[in-house]
Amino acid sequence: MISKQSGNALNSNGLVGSSEVEKAGKVIVGLGNTGISCAKHFAGAGVSFSVMDDNPAPAYLTELRRLKKHIEFSPISEAKLLMAEEIVVSPGVPLSTPALVAAREHGVPLTGDVAMFGEMAQAPVVAITGSNGKSTVTALLAHLAREQRANVRVGGNIGTPCLDLLSSDASLYIIEVSSYQLELADHLPTRASVVLNLSPDHLDRYESVDHYYRTKGNIYNNCSVALVNRDIPQSFAIPEQSRILTFGSDAPSDSNDFGLTTEGDSLYISLGRHRLVDVNDLPIHGRHNALNVMAAVALGAILNLDTKQMLVSLRRFKGLEHRCELVADSNDISYYNDSKATNVASTVSAIESCGDESRNIILILGGTGKNADFSPLQKPVSRFVKHAVIFGRDRQKIKDTIAEICPCDCCETLEEVMSIARGLAKAGDCVLFSPACASQDMFDSFTARGTAFKALVREMIQ
Numbered sequence: 001m002i003s004k005q006s007g008n009a010l011n012s013n014g015l016v017g018s019s020e021v022e023k024a025g026k027v028i029v030g031l032g033n034t035g036i037s038c039a040k041h042f043a044g045a046g047v048s049f050s051v052m053d054d055n056p057a058p059a060y061l062t063e064l065r066r067l068k069k070h071i072e073f074s075p076i077s078e079a080k081l082l083m084a085e086e087i088v089v090s091p092g093v094p095l096s097t098p099a100l101v102a103a104r105e106h107g108v109p110l111t112g113d114v115a116m117f118g119e120m121a122q123a124p125v126v127a128i129t130g131s132n133g134k135s136t137v138t139a140l141l142a143h144l145a146r147e148q149r150a151n152v153r154v155g156g157n158i159g160t161p162c163l164d165l166l167s168s169d170a171s172l173y174i175i176e177v178s179s180y181q182l183e184l185a186d187h188l189p190t191r192a193s194v195v196l197n198l199s200p201d202h203l204d205r206y207e208s209v210d211h212y213y214r215t216k217g218n219i220y221n222n223c224s225v226a227l228v229n230r231d232i233p234q235s236f237a238i239p240e241q242s243r244i245l246t247f248g249s250d251a252p253s254d255s256n257d258f259g260l261t262t263e264g265d266s267l268y269i270s271l272g273r274h275r276l277v278d279v280n281d282l283p284i285h286g287r288h289n290a291l292n293v294m295a296a297v298a299l300g301a302i303l304n305l306d307t308k309q310m311l312v313s314l315r316r317f318k319g320l321e322h323r324c325e326l327v328a329d330s331n332d333i334s335y336y337n338d339s340k341a342t343n344v345a346s347t348v349s350a351i352e353s354c355g356d357e358s359r360n361i362i363l364i365l366g367g368t369g370k371n372a373d374f375s376p377l378q379k380p381v382s383r384f385v386k387h388a389v390i391f392g393r394d395r396q397k398i399k400d401t402i403a404e405i406c407p408c409d410c411c412e413t414l415e416e417v418m419s420i421a422r423g424l425a426k427a428g429d430c431v432l433f434s435p436a437c438a439s440q441d442m443f444d445s446f447t448a449r450g451t452a453f454k455a456l457v458r459e460m461i462q
Contacts, residue, residue, distance in 0.1 A: 115186075135176055138175070143316070145305060191303065220236050255271075286349060324337075325337045358428070364432065369397060389417045
């Protein structure tokens, strides 16, 4: 953890003094899933802390009170943050928040749960990020590792918060890391790190696409091995002492690198010249998933997992809920839940995976677009989608982007969306729920959104 600096705090005259800093302790900003995890960690360690959140009744407030009855909970206050020993910022709270900017300029150290975790973890850490596919690769690598090792701990941006993973008997940590977390975890020590892919996202939070990409690249700043996707044009500042391995959609040029090779009509994931597995035999489909599998196997190889056993274990992987998940196949109509598609690139991949040239997809889009450019949808929509049904806050922006190449309907509710989609779908069609947007305009999370979609599908086909 970042050590306490000799700080200054405002006194009654608006000047600064050091005596109050000792009283302030740690301050957690944001009481979401990460915030309560940090609170539990501090409480267990006997560390003095307080919590700030501008939501007067966050979901975890009751749990916080049970944890420690008289803990201070208040709205975000610049004056109090200036007196903090250290500020632990939840990933959902932008570092551009004026009170945080002021505190940082005043010399108060800022950290996050992933950075704290990195300083305390005693077992090797694998860190996985990317605009898309990071949850799939994290879950798949965990599946492969757990079939060969005991006490593999998995979490981060997927599932369990990092600090909750810490254990003296852990043999390996596999963590998914978001760009928000990498803003403060910019020197995370890892055995291996990977940026799976990059596409514009979160442009409501970052100054530019380049700023977002550079933040993703922070994952390489302190890694033993950097696994790099050759398909990414972005360059990364990888430390000289780090070993570099690569993967990509082309054929590997080095015996230690991974890629795709062909023989006849078959496409293979290969290590150097050695073919590992036919892409058609993978348990998860689509070219993007071939790269996800490749990345997971490459990370497993870095960890010295047995390659033959990984290929056997791979067949038993079931994929993730809310990621191109087949919900039902009724009257020769397939319903897929891809609610985890919270950006345009992810939806493009889903369309290309599910569609055929007969334009058989009824595509459901919409939500909060995060200032995204929806134009990359145009090409796959023109090839594979026969009708789009759009809802949510940015529905008109999406419709304006694709209406000239695909019939569109706009709706107010998901129930209305499903009614229209059901009426449009014919035998051989695919109803694909892949929103290309965040969910917060109508749902608490993409998980809640996907669960609602699945419930409506099952209700419809009864």
